[in-house]
Each structure stands twice: as structure tokens, then as C-alpha cells.
Amino acid sequence: MTENERAARTLKHVLQKPGNGSCADCGADNPECGSCSLGVFICLSCSGVHRSIPDLGKVKLLRLSHWEDSEVQFMSERGNDAMNAVYEAALPVYYYKPTHRDCQVLKEQWIRVKYERQEFMENGKKLIYEDESRDGMLMKRGRDNGQFLNRRFILSLRDGTLKYYTKLDAKEPKAVIKVDTINACFQPDKIGNPNGLQITYLRDNITRNIFIYHDSSRERAFIMQCDISKLNRITENNVGLQTEGFKKRWFTLDHRRLMYFRDPLDAFAKGEVFLGHRDHGYHVTIGLPAGTHYNGTWQYGITIETPDRSFLFTCETDMEQKDWMSHFNAVMNTRMSPQEYTVEAYFKHKH
Structure with missing residues (x-):
């Protein structure tokens, strides 16, 4: 038996352990790849995100790549359940964990938060999603002219509102949106930006859409604070x-x-x-x-x-x-x- 045949047989056995039969990040069945950096089994879709992160980039195909004995041993000592217990130890109950059915941009955000920024490893860590208020600039599409312009947004937990202003120093908001009427959905293709969001809300019992984005993927958390459970409906x-x-x-x-x-x-x-x-x-x-x-x-x-x-x-x-x-x-x-x-x-x- 060659070294690679022995490695393939061992990996097949490791895959049969509980938790390893689905992607560690999105839950897709029968993952095709393994992360030699983390010791988790992932699908092809999620592996692309892993490869784009410098510290996580060592990913191999389970069937076609050459595996060293040391790499196989590394995978067998870890696995999805063990590593998720580490990287998701302090995952907030409200945080939406994407599935394989969700869009790629949502899965990418999840993988980066989970591994690159390691936001869910420590209990008691202050997360930006838990701020009681947030004030910042987002690009918003104009209703009539279709141009995206900088607008100031203020999200308040105490008031339960999302407000936006046409100018940074404006005294009165252009709109006051009740958070409990909001549905937020990623729309990168529709908006033409990888961080694009569509916000649907009710005003006087009439549905209104606004379209926003931010060049930084981290700023998507601005709107996701509203109610992560309302994503993707x-x-x-x-x-x-x-x-x-x-x-x-x-x-x-x-x-x-x-x-x-x-x-x-x-x-x-x-x-x-x-x-x-x-x-x-x-x-x-x-x-x-x-x-x-x-x-x-x-x-x-x-x-x-x-x-x-x-x-x-x-x-x-x-x-x-x-x-x-x-x-x-x-x-x-x-x-x-x-x-x-x-x-x-x-x-x-x-x-």
C-alpha cells in the first residue's frame, strides 16, 4: 500500500466520526476538503473563503491531493465537533449561523468572524453586535436618481429605531424606521457591491425598500444588529x-x-x-x-x-x-x- 493510499484510507475513517460528515462552517453534507491549518472538514464553497485568508490558507482536497502522514494525524486529532467547540464556544444565541443554502457573502462573513477575527472564542468578550447604539456612514441609493450617496445612520437599541440623515450635521432625520418592522437581506448582485443590503420595512402599513452598502465587510454588522433572525426571508x-x-x-x-x-x-x-x-x-x-x-x-x-x-x-x-x-x-x-x-x-x- 502506497503512502497516499494509506492516507486516503485513514481520512475516510476519520470522516466517519460524528460531526465530520458535514461542512464545519455551513453544514453541507459530504465535505470535499480538509483544512490542514484548523483540522476541520469543509465543503468546496467554504474552502474558497479559507484559501483567501492567509493564516487559514492550507486546504486540500480529500480525494485528489497528496496528504502527508503528519497532516492526516493532525486531522484525526481534531475534527469538526472539537474545533467548533473552540471557535464557537461563546457564539451568541442571536447570531445567525449560515447554512449551505445561504449566499456566499453571508458564509464568507461567518468564516471570517469565526476564524480570522475569532470573535466567539471568549466568554464575556464585547462584540460590536452588542453595542446599544451605532453611528456611522453608509452608502444609500437615492429613491429617484438611483445614485449611491453617503448618508449618516444611527441605530439605537433603547429607542428600537434605525434613523438616517441626508447630511452628517443634519438636525432632523430623513426617516425613522422601527426595528421591529425591518427585514434585512444580503443583495450583492442586485446592488452591485459585495456588501450590499436590502432593508425592507413598513411605513404607514406600506412596504418600503432602501438599498445600502459599505466598502468594509465588517460594517455589515451595523444593520445585522437590528435582528439577525430576519435574514434571508x-x-x-x-x-x-x-x-x-x-x-x-x-x-x-x-x-x-x-x-x-x-x-x-x-x-x-x-x-x-x-x-x-x-x-x-x-x-x-x-x-x-x-x-x-x-x-x-x-x-x-x-x-x-x-x-x-x-x-x-x-x-x-x-x-x-x-x-x-x-x-x-x-x-x-x-x-x-x-x-x-x-x-x-x-x-x-x-x-
């Missing part, structure tokens, strides 16, 4: 909507609010549909009613029925249709909270 894509005929619109599903826009970076939606529980007359089915005329090439229909009316949509592909159906069904199968009954009542009164 937004699902988006182009969908055809039937008004008089089918028109292409950008759709955003923010929990129970299905909104559509002319442009993905619009501040306000052209329209909204409330999605309640199926016991209250909300249903979604694949396909469109008989006799519906398509005026385009998108043939994958979806019909949403509410107590008041039906909404007809078409998707470009079968995969997109199934993805939207999955999200719609998940929402309609979830029991409504008292606050959501209030929102439903507002929608019924509005329409």
Missing part, C-alpha cells in the same frame, strides 16, 4: 403578472407580503398581495384557469386565490415555478400571528 425573481395582459414584473416575497415592482431597485412596490393561512381561504395551484390566454413564451402558470380575488402569474421555467410554489405553500401552511391578522385586516380595508 426574502425570495425574489422575475415573474409575469396578469393585469390586462401578462406583464413582466420583479416579485419579492417578504414572509406574507408578495410585492411586485417595475424595477428590482424600486423603493415602493407597484402592488402587494397578502398571503394568509389556507384555512382562511388562501390557496395556490399550479397552472392557470381554463381559457386564460398567454401573450408570451412563459408557460409555467401559478394561480393564487385569496378570499377576495385570484391572481395569475407565469414563470419562465419549470424550476422557477416549483420554487415559487414551494415558498407559497410554506407561507400558507404557517399559522398566522395576531400581528398578521392586523395586517390582513389592513389589506382588506385597503382593497
Whole structure:
């Protein structure tokens, strides 16, 4: 048996130990790589982030790379459970730990916080996420001109608000946003910046979007302090909507609010549909009613029925249709909270 065959056999045995069968950072099954710097098994996606960090850059493929006996021994003495117990020892309960389904920028932030900055190794360590207030400059997209300009943001735990000002020395804020109405979602591709965030919030029961970024990845924590549990609830894509005929619109599903826009970076939606529980007359089915005329090439229909009316949509592909159906069904199968009954009542009164 050659040295590399012996190493491969030993690594295969080590992978069978509890915790090693999934990525140490995102939980993806069957990790393809090992970090010789940390002694953890990781997936290909996370390995790219590890390689970009100088002190963590020694990563090898489990099957194709040549492994020294000393490296195999290093991996066998450590492993995912043991090292996560060290690097996540003081992980706050509110901090969102990404999964393999999350975007790459969120996984990168997690890996850098966990290993490069080692923020969760010490109990009692003061974290920037736990500051009671934060005051700083972020780039915000203008609602009308589409330009990103420097704006001052103040996040206050005591007041439960996020305020922004058009000038550094402005006396009055341009907007005061209640934190409990905020949903924050990473949108690097949409905004054109790796640290881009979309903040969705309610103002007078109307959904508003603002788009911000900061050149430093560390400043993303500014907004993530608001409520890390609200990350990644937004699902988006182009969908055809039937008004008089089918028109292409950008759709955003923010929990129970299905909104559509002319442009993905619009501040306000052209329209909204409330999605309640199926016991209250909300249903979604694949396909469109008989006799519906398509005026385009998108043939994958979806019909949403509410107590008041039906909404007809078409998707470009079968995969997109199934993805939207999955999200719609998940929402309609979830029991409504008292606050959501209030929102439903507002929608019924509005329409």
C-alpha cells in the first residue's frame, strides 16, 4: 500500500466520526476538503473563503491531493465537533449561523468572524453586535436618481429605531424606521457591491425598500444588529403578472407580503398581495384557469386565490415555478400571528 493510499484510507475513517460528515462552517453534507491549518472538514464553497485568508490558507482536497502522514494525524486529532467547540464556544444565541443554502457573502462573513477575527472564542468578550447604539456612514441609493450617496445612520437599541440623515450635521432625520418592522437581506448582485443590503420595512402599513452598502465587510454588522433572525426571508425573481395582459414584473416575497415592482431597485412596490393561512381561504395551484390566454413564451402558470380575488402569474421555467410554489405553500401552511391578522385586516380595508 502506497503512502497516499494509506492516507486516503485513514481520512475516510476519520470522516466517519460524528460531526465530520458535514461542512464545519455551513453544514453541507459530504465535505470535499480538509483544512490542514484548523483540522476541520469543509465543503468546496467554504474552502474558497479559507484559501483567501492567509493564516487559514492550507486546504486540500480529500480525494485528489497528496496528504502527508503528519497532516492526516493532525486531522484525526481534531475534527469538526472539537474545533467548533473552540471557535464557537461563546457564539451568541442571536447570531445567525449560515447554512449551505445561504449566499456566499453571508458564509464568507461567518468564516471570517469565526476564524480570522475569532470573535466567539471568549466568554464575556464585547462584540460590536452588542453595542446599544451605532453611528456611522453608509452608502444609500437615492429613491429617484438611483445614485449611491453617503448618508449618516444611527441605530439605537433603547429607542428600537434605525434613523438616517441626508447630511452628517443634519438636525432632523430623513426617516425613522422601527426595528421591529425591518427585514434585512444580503443583495450583492442586485446592488452591485459585495456588501450590499436590502432593508425592507413598513411605513404607514406600506412596504418600503432602501438599498445600502459599505466598502468594509465588517460594517455589515451595523444593520445585522437590528435582528439577525430576519435574514434571508426574502425570495425574489422575475415573474409575469396578469393585469390586462401578462406583464413582466420583479416579485419579492417578504414572509406574507408578495410585492411586485417595475424595477428590482424600486423603493415602493407597484402592488402587494397578502398571503394568509389556507384555512382562511388562501390557496395556490399550479397552472392557470381554463381559457386564460398567454401573450408570451412563459408557460409555467401559478394561480393564487385569496378570499377576495385570484391572481395569475407565469414563470419562465419549470424550476422557477416549483420554487415559487414551494415558498407559497410554506407561507400558507404557517399559522398566522395576531400581528398578521392586523395586517390582513389592513389589506382588506385597503382593497
